[in-house]
Amino acid sequence: MFSQLAQPLRYAEAxxxxxxxxAGLTEGHSLRQGLVEAASLLTGCExxxxxxxxxxxxxxxxxxxxxxxxxxIRENASLPSDYHREQLLQYxxxxxxxxxIDALDSNLHDxxxxxxxxxxxxxxxxxxxxxxxxxxxxxxxxxSMQPLPLSSxxxxxxxxxxxxxxxxxLLQRVSTCQSPVSEDSLQDKACPSGYGLIGESDVMxxxxxxxxxxxxxxxxxxxxxETGTGKELVARAIHDYGFRRTRPxxxxxxxxxxxxxxxxxxxxxxxGAFSGADRDHTGLLDAADTGTLFLDxxxxxxxxxxxxxxxxxxxxxxxxxxxxxxxxxxxxxxAATHRDxxxxxxxxxxxxxxxxxxxxxxxxxxxxxERGPDILRLxxxxxxxxxxxxxxxxxxxxxxxxxxxxxxxxxGNVRELKGLVERAILLCDGNELLPEHFSLHGAVDTNLNLRxxxxxxxxxxxxxxxxxxxxxxxxAATELGLPRRTLLYRMQRLNIFPADIRFQEKAxxx
Numbered sequence: 001m002f003s004q005l006a007q008p009l010r011y012a013e014a015x016x017x018x019x020x021x022x023a024g025l026t027e028g029h030s031l032r033q034g035l036v037e038a039a040s041l042l043t044g045c046e047x048x049x050x051x052x053x054x055x056x057x058x059x060x061x062x063x064x065x066x067x068x069x070x071x072x073i074r075e076n077a078s079l080p081s082d083y084h085r086e087q088l089l090q091y092x093x094x095x096x097x098x099x100x101i102d103a104l105d106s107n108l109h110d111x112x113x114x115x116x117x118x119x120x121x122x123x124x125x126x127x128x129x130x131x132x133x134x135x136x137x138x139x140x141x142x143x144s145m146q147p148l149p150l151s152s153x154x155x156x157x158x159x160x161x162x163x164x165x166x167x168x169x170l171l172q173r174v175s176t177c178q179s180p181v182s183e184d185s186l187q188d189k190a191c192p193s194g195y196g197l198i199g200e201s202d203v204m205x206x207x208x209x210x211x212x213x214x215x216x217x218x219x220x221x222x223x224x225x226e227t228g229t230g231k232e233l234v235a236r237a238i239h240d241y242g243f244r245r246t247r248p249x250x251x252x253x254x255x256x257x258x259x260x261x262x263x264x265x266x267x268x269x270x271x272g273a274f275s276g277a278d279r280d281h282t283g284l285l286d287a288a289d290t291g292t293l294f295l296d297x298x299x300x301x302x303x304x305x306x307x308x309x310x311x312x313x314x315x316x317x318x319x320x321x322x323x324x325x326x327x328x329x330x331x332x333x334x335a336a337t338h339r340d341x342x343x344x345x346x347x348x349x350x351x352x353x354x355x356x357x358x359x360x361x362x363x364x365x366x367x368x369x370e371r372g373p374d375i376l377r378l379x380x381x382x383x384x385x386x387x388x389x390x391x392x393x394x395x396x397x398x399x400x401x402x403x404x405x406x407x408x409x410x411x412g413n414v415r416e417l418k419g420l421v422e423r424a425i426l427l428c429d430g431n432e433l434l435p436e437h438f439s440l441h442g443a444v445d446t447n448l449n450l451r452x453x454x455x456x457x458x459x460x461x462x463x464x465x466x467x468x469x470x471x472x473x474x475x476a477a478t479e480l481g482l483p484r485r486t487l488l489y490r491m492q493r494l495n496i497f498p499a500d501i502r503f504q505e506k507a508x509x510x
């Protein structure tokens with residue numbers, strides 16, 4: 001077959017014939033089997049395999065295999081979730097690169113996923129397959145016991161493989177549209193590509209696309225966004241759905257500990273390193289070895305500690321406190337901050353070289369106010385969670401309560417929404433959530449002009465800060481980052497009186 005198809009014209013005719021056959025298939029298994037058969041016959045290889053990732057990109061499964069002139073079915077064809085021993089497949093998936101090996105050596109390459117044969121495998125070709133959105137969704141593999149020039153077939157096989165991937169996706173979408181689905185299930189169902197996150201708005205779908213780019217790539221990720229937008233959830237999703245999912249996931253808030261304690265926690269220490277060090281202590285970097293370390297509020301990390309973290313990122317080496325020896329670690333770092341790191345770099349409070357090391361792949365999380373209908377999806381989700389925890393019947397939502405939520409600015413983002421819903425569930429004596437259960441002082445009146453809306457938002461922010469600080473104007477000014485005199489001026493301009501705030505607090509208690 002190979003000798004007959006060596007001529008370009010005859011090979012092109014055979015390729016078009018295979019495209020035509022595959023285009024007429026209307027079942028998924030037939031398409032998968034047809035692809036591996038075509039790949040084997042077009043290249044002259046004794047073996048062709050198709051591997052596909054599942055919907056969550058967490059498991060790679062052999063979808064079809066053509067071996068020695070027939071389709072094969074092998075038990076336990078699902079590979080380990082981290083592809084730990086399948087370096088060749090992992091390279092194609094993570095790097096999105098074609099891999100052609102003309103002299104396959106079992107001593108150099110781990111080829112345990114290939115079937116046993118009487119003669120050794122000599123040549124191998126691995127092609128990453130892409131979806132319509134240009135996401136890697138699988139691998140097409142061809143192997144031969146003969147010295148064949150497989151790299152010359154890469155372009156045509158990739159076209160053929162991507163065509164089959166598009167057909168499989170089309171069949172799945174047609175099948176989904178024909179399946180009867182209730183309105184309730186559609187309302188409560190999260191986006192299938194959401195990696196455990198809730199939301200189907202455009203900004204969240206863009207976020208999912210960014211997450212998919214780093215699942216199988218070990219680059220450092222910097223998560224930015226306002227407080228309460230769910231940065232730790234996104235970091236956990238990148239870990240749980242990525243190639244390190246079976247390894248540790250360690251979390252450390254850089255603002256929660258003073259410098260000396262944070263250093264000993266991250267790097268560990270040896271017995272006698274300082275007063276009270278009566279034993280060796282393993283640091284977080286060692287605990288996260290082969291896994292992921294999530295550094296929350298990295299903008300608050302002291303400068304001296306930033307230099308030590310930079311060395312870990314550059315050299316992959318850790319030296320515990322009180323030790324003269326270093327050892328290597330393999331840690332993926334995901335950092336998060338609500339602060340503007342570029343401004344901190346310009347102010348000299350954050351190292352510029354560390355900033356560039358951490359921000360290989362920046363991801364900005366959208367504030368809740370920009371997520372539109374996701375507000376109600378999240379509210380219903382938190383309501384169901386709270387009712388389940390309290391072992392009570394699910395609460396209905398009045399249209400007025402939902403409208404009030406949609407008109408609120410949510411300065412605290414998702415964290416604030418969760419707290420508001422949980423409080424409303426506790427205040428709800430009946431089985432229906434009403435506007436009075438929320439007390440949203442920041443709900444915006446849509447009849448106001450832009451200036452009036454901004455003043456209302458500012459007034460609500462000041463009132464909420466004063467309420468949190470029990471009317472203490474000095475503490476509220478510190479929280480808002482304002483001089484006390486400026487706070488008093490704005491309170492007077494916006495008609496905010498301490499007596500009204502105290503009265504409102506007592507009313508809430510009643």
